[in-house]
Amino acid sequence: MTASPAGDPPATCDDAPIERRRRDAGRTRHVLLEAARARFARDGYAVTTVRDIAEEAGVNVALINRYFMSKEGLFEACLTTAVTDVRRDENGLPIDGIAEGIASRVGSSTDDDRLRVALLLLLRSSGDDRIDELRRSVLSAVSEKMAAAAGGTDPDSALLRAQIVLATTLGIVTLRSSLGIQPLSSATEQQLLEPLRDLVRAVLPGAETPS
Amino acid sequence: MTASPAGDPPATCDDAPIERRRRDAGRTRHVLLEAARARFARDGYAVTTVRDIAEEAGVNVALINRYFMSKEGLFEACLTTAVTDVRRDENGLPIDGIAEGIASRVGSSTDDDRLRVALLLLLRSSGDDRIDELRRSVLSAVSEKMAAAAGGTDPDSALLRAQIVLATTLGIVTLRSSLGIQPLSSATEQQLLEPLRDLVRAVLPGAETPS
Amino acid sequence: MTASPAGDPPATCDDAPIERRRRDAGRTRHVLLEAARARFARDGYAVTTVRDIAEEAGVNVALINRYFMSKEGLFEACLTTAVTDVRRDENGLPIDGIAEGIASRVGSSTDDDRLRVALLLLLRSSGDDRIDELRRSVLSAVSEKMAAAAGGTDPDSALLRAQIVLATTLGIVTLRSSLGIQPLSSATEQQLLEPLRDLVRAVLPGAETPS
Amino acid sequence: MTASPAGDPPATCDDAPIERRRRDAGRTRHVLLEAARARFARDGYAVTTVRDIAEEAGVNVALINRYFMSKEGLFEACLTTAVTDVRRDENGLPIDGIAEGIASRVGSSTDDDRLRVALLLLLRSSGDDRIDELRRSVLSAVSEKMAAAAGGTDPDSALLRAQIVLATTLGIVTLRSSLGIQPLSSATEQQLLEPLRDLVRAVLPGAETPS
DNA sequence: TATGAATGAGAATTCATTCAT
DNA sequence: GATGAATGAATTCTCATTCAT
Incomplete structure (x- = not known):
């Protein structure tokens, strides 16, 4: 993570030999984003202060505005990563393993598990309508994909049932x-x-193979 | 709601019928509590300002501190009403109709439905540990009651399953x-x-009568 | 103090037989004034709230405004009583016992000693210039009287010396x-x-009789 | 005070020379402290608002909380400077010139005389017990040092007498x-x-040289 | 690029006072 | 006369953001 790769400048400067990787815009952006994801997911948007985030990232507060324009911009960036995470996950989703998928996503205990954090983020709101629309569309897409995987005769009913499973998750x-x-x-x-x-088998009837 | 009692003057003057029933402490406390329940449930604790609540209640802000000591005191009062609502509801809970119960509680659409609001309130936190403990204990109690109603052989597994149904709700x-x-x-x-x-029947095996 | 004298109305009213002496304007004014003196003297004007005073007096807050117009009016009334107390005391001031007088005034330990409280009140300010002028004039008068008692050749120097003794007090x-x-x-x-x-003898040379 | 350093532009423009030396944390802290000392000493803790202080210092209000945590923290900082001032002063205290010392400390007329302000600050209270203890200990220490300087046979009586002199001051x-x-x-x-x-000679018998 | 000083808007709360009963 | 409900103007403090270096 913080290991310095090959391309670092030779350690000619003598005043601050310990500090690695200062003045690296990409890295700064990244640590801010990670810190923000964790806190927004855990505590919510309103409760979290930008100073909290900057401190957790070990970075100056002003950089949040520099890189993300505003607290809301940072939140939007967090949601975007969450969306990406969820989308990537969907692709690998085993057709006949919905229950297994939920259990593994939900059951993780490590504090910074990406997908669990992503799901929590999708439940948080900053109050901005445009961002809320993003949350809505992703959650809808997830349930649609699940409904498709489940199959079933009535597509409308299948979607409702998939959303109930999503609600459980x-x-x-x-x-x-x-x-x-x-x-x-x-x-x-x-x-x-x-x-x-048991739940998935009962709620999404077409979802299960005789496994 | 705003139904005027019998003795009101006929609404002939249109400019300032002003509110009837002023200087009624009980009523003021009540309207504050209702307004607070609605906003805390909808928007969360941190986002909601006491001025919002007071305005929605049509009442001076300072009265929140008069009657509830602080914003947190008001929130605690809201949670207490939510607890009461949930407890009262549990008593009338039909043994063999858990699914029906959830559907009716969850399916209401009117904006000020008490039980739906109560459930949302139980998901909101002010950050105060003592109040969080209240939330936790009530939700635990609910799941325990549901597990008991469901019966089943292994009580520990039954509780976990009941909590999954609660999560769905x-x-x-x-x-x-x-x-x-x-x-x-x-x-x-x-x-x-x-x-x-389907969900309840599958997750809480002992819960269903052959209906 | 609160013992009800002979002239009370016969106890015909049956609902509140315990409460004696309600609805007695003079008494209410009096208890408010006493409570205010104590608190203003002890804690100062700004720190003391009218609710504190009313509570200490066992009386409704609104009565402060009724009887004294405002918090500042109440303070002025307190100072007026302080002035009266100090003036009355001056008259009984033993010519050749200034030190004794100070010691007795200053040495009292009971919490509600009038003269000690009066002196403290004269050091408190509400910020109102008119009232400050009252404080100033009384303290000046006290020092003048002391200077006169002390005698001495140079009246101007005597006044300064008397004010130093007052400062000590x-x-x-x-x-x-x-x-x-x-x-x-x-x-x-x-x-x-x-x-x-020793102090008075040294600072106010003409003050001492060979005692 | 406002003496401009060497490099300043010639004062040709009269409307907005604007303040030189902005964005200097140390200076900001300093001007806040000085403004606070002056107002707390003059008007007392409760009466003085942080906005008053910030305005007098020509600085944004929020900086008070930034640098001193709270109004009370600022007050404590003021008292600490007062303590320092008094302590430093004690060291230079001429053994056989107590009266001279008092006269010079007390007789200053300039508005921002440090020691006079320090003494006034030691008489002000914010209501915080911990800070009050600081005031108490310093005043005690001063009187003890004075008693020691005065000598005398009975040390207990000497301390009481020293405190009377302090009271005069x-x-x-x-x-x-x-x-x-x-x-x-x-x-x-x-x-x-x-x-x-005359006063010191009489009250602190051992204090005076035959001058 | 990064830093930390500075700002202004807005938050909760307190308090003297006024009103209606 | 007395009560307590209601009000509006402060006050302290927090926080996202901008500025100067």
């Missing part, structure tokens, strides 16, 4: 991250898998 | 209230019932 | 009331007398 | 600064010296 992520409700909060991926399989 | 409420995702957002109680029945 | 009252500096704060009248005698 | 400063009582308020250092010599 988001609900689990929410409950696990904010309140520490047991046993849900500390359930492992394994423990979640069985009930989720 | 909260997820649906969230998706319906904030983003306008279709068809979920405008699905009627009737339309939600069928998939929810 | 006020300084002692201040130090004893706010900070708890030892041994000054808990020194008895007796203990203060000897150094004060 | 503080009383004179108070009377001179707030009310404009004559002749005390406009007495020069010279005029104060003679009576103060």
Whole structure:
């Protein structure tokens, strides 16, 4: 992560030999984005201050405005990464493993798991309508893809059912991250898998292969 | 709501009928509480300003501090009403109609439906640990009651499954209230019932009578 | 104090038999004034709230405005009583016992000693120029009277010296009331007398009889 | 004070020479501290608003919180400077010139005399106990040092007497600064010296050399 | 590119005062 | 006369943002 690659300037400067990689716009942008993702996802937009983010990133506050125009711009960038994460994930989505997919996405415990954070981000709002529209469209797309995978006769009903499964996913992520409700909060991926399989099989009838 | 009692003067003067029933502490407390419930539930704690609430209630801002000590005190009062609402609702919960219960609670569309608002409030945090503990305990209690109703052999597994159903409920409420995702957002109680029945039957095996 | 004298109305009213002496304007004015004196003297004008005073007096806040027009009016009334107290005291001032007088005024320990409170009040300001002028004139008068008592050849120098003695008096009252500096704060009248005698004898040369 | 350094442009433009030396954190902190000292000393803690102070310092209000955390933090910083001033002054205190010392400290008339302001600050309270303890300890220390200088047989009595002299000092400063009582308020250092010599000689017997 | 000083708008809260009963 | 509900003007403090270096 912070390991300096080959292309660094030779350490000729003697005053600050320890600091690596200063004045690297790309890296600064990146650490800001990561810090922002984590805090926006965890605490929400309004509660999080730009100073919190900058401090967590180990970077000067003013750089947020420099690179992202505004706090809202930073949030939008976070959402964009979330959208990308979710989209990339969809492509690898195993057709006959929806329950497995949810369990693995939702069941991660490491604090900076990308997809879990992405889902939380999609639930946060900055109040800006344009950004909200982005959230809406992504969540809609996800449910559509899930409905398509599930098949079924009535496409309209399939979409509704897929959105209910999506609601379950988001609900689990929410409950696990904010309140520490047991046993849900500390359930492992394994423990979640069985009930989720039952759920998906029942709600999305066409989704299951006889596995 | 604003229904005027019997003794009101006939509404002949149109410029300033002014509000009837002024200088009524109980009523003021009440309208503040209702306004706060609505806004806290819809927008969250941090985003909502006390001035917003007071304006929505048609009341002077300082009265929030008079009656509830602080913004946080008002939020706590809102959560307490939410807890009461949820508890009262649990008692009337039909043993063999969990899916019906969820559908009716979640499917309401009127803006000030008490139980839907109560559920949203339970997802909002002011950051105060003591109040968060209240939220946690109520949501835990709800899932425990649901697990008990569902029966089943393994009580631990039953609780986890009940919490997944609770997650579905909260997820649906969230998706319906904030983003306008279709068809979920405008699905009627009737339309939600069928998939929810499938879901509950599958996730909470002991819960269903042969209906 | 609160014992009800003979002239009370016969206890015909049955609802509130315990409350004695309600609706007595004179008494209300009086308890407010006493409470205000105590708090203004102890804490100062700005820090003291009218609600504090009303509560201490066991009386509704609005009555302060009713009887004294405003917080400032109440303060002025307090100062007026302080002026009266000081004036009355001056008349009884023993010609050849200035030190004794100071010691007794300053050495009192009971919390509501009138003269000590009066002196503290004369050091407090509400910011109103007119009232400040009142404070100034009274303190000037006190020092003039002391200078006259002290006699001495040069009247101008005598006045300056008297004001220094007055400064000592006020300084002692201040130090004893706010900070708890030892041994000054808990020194008895007796203990203060000897150094004060030395001081007065030295600063106001004409003041002492061969006693 | 506003003395301009060498490199300044000649004062040809009269409308907006604007302030030189902007964006200097140390300077900003300093002007805030000085403005605060002056106003806190003159008007007291409660009466003085942070906006007053910031305006007097020609600086944005928010900087008070930036540099001193809070109004109370600023007050504490003021007191700390006052303590420093008093301590430094004590060291230079001439053993056999207590009266001279008081006269010079008290007799200054310029508005921003450090030691006079320091003494006034030590009489002001913000209501915070921790800060009050600081005030108390400093005033105690001053009186102890004075008692030690005075010598005398009974150390306990010497301390009480020293505190009476301190009371005189503080009383004179108070009377001179707030009310404009004559002749005390406009007495020069010279005029104060003679009576103060008499006072010190009488109250602190061991203090005087045969001068 | 990066820094940290400075700014102004807006937040919650307190408080003297006025009004209606 | 007395009560307590209501009001509006402050006050302190926070925060996103901009400026100067």
